[in-house]
Amino acid sequence: MEVEVKKSRLIAGTEIEGVVLKKLTEHRDQRGSFTEIFNHRWNLDLDAVQWSLVKSEANVYRGMHFHKRHDEYFCLIQGKCELGLKDMRSDSPTYLEWSQYELHGEDLAALIFPRGLLHGWYFPVPSVHAQSVSESYVDYGKDDNWGVVWNDPDIGVPWTFDDPIVSLRAGDFPDLDSFKKAIAPF
Numbered sequence: 403m404e405v406e407v408k409k410s411r412l413i414a415g416t417e418i419e420g421v422v423l424k425k426l427t428e429h430r431d432q433r434g435s436f437t438e439i440f441n442h443r444w445n446l447d448l449d450a451v452q453w454s455l456v457k458s459e460a461n462v463y464r465g466m467h468f469h470k471r472h473d474e475y476f477c478l479i480q481g482k483c484e485l486g487l488k489d490m491r492s493d494s495p496t497y498l499e500w501s502q503y504e505l506h507g508e509d510l511a512a513l514i515f516p517r518g519l520l521h522g523w524y525f526p527v528p529s530v531h532a533q534s535v536s537e538s539y540v541d542y543g544k545d546d547n548w549g550v551v552w553n554d555p556d557i558g559v560p561w562t563f564d565d566p567i568v569s570l571r572a573g574d575f576p577d578l579d580s581f582k583k584a585i586a587p588f
């Protein structure tokens with residue numbers, strides 16, 4: 403029987419410019435474990451102004467989302483996640499490249515990514531993650547919370563699922579071409 407590799411890692415695509423996957427250190431003892439998930443001494447390129455805790459049921463997909471003005475932080479705490487990114491910054495050396503990550507709660511890691519990247523995450527099992535942003539939702543939610551339908555083949559990420567549970571809003575997201583026209587020039 404094949405043993406599943408529970409290692410948080412890039413599994414396909416390109417390492418996009420400005421994206422950091424930071425492995426976290428879980429200090430275990432007989433009581434459980436202690437893990438720092440963020441520290442200003444790590445010099446991560448993120449001015450975190452809001453932190454959120456997100457619980458997802460199995461087969462939930464969140465995204466794909468996009469922001470012109472803020473950077474993000476994602477840390478899977480429990481469960482499993484398939485995370486996709488696509489670089490939409492026309493001045494980036496990895497413009498239109500995509501990345502596919504597999505993240506596991508048993509192998510804690512934080513993914514920090516800059517503004518201008520399409521992002522979406524799928525949870526095959528019930529999962530919990532922390533996320534942080536460099537602009538509060540009360541501000542960006544009004545005019546900088548864009549989306550693209552997750553399964554547009556032009557995105558390029560070879561998702562391993564086909565019929566996820568998505569939000570009502572995500573169900574109405576445009577295709578990649580319409581989105582690119584809407585955000586131009588970017």
Ligand SMILES: Cc1cn([C@H]2C[C@H](O)[C@@H](COP(=O)(O)OP(=O)(O)O[C@H]3O[C@H](C)C(=O)[C@H](O)[C@H]3O)O2)c(=O)[nH]c1=O
Pocket residue numbers: 454456464465467468533539547569
């Ligand atoms: C993002 C956010 C949402 N909410 C409320 C609004 C809704 O009632 C509920 C779920 O929000 P939403 O469906 O937008 O959550 P996600 O689909 O996970 O998407 C969010 O997290 C991904 C990463 C994005 O990049 C999106 O910009 C952000 O909207 O939480 C809040 O109260 N505060 C918040 O900061």
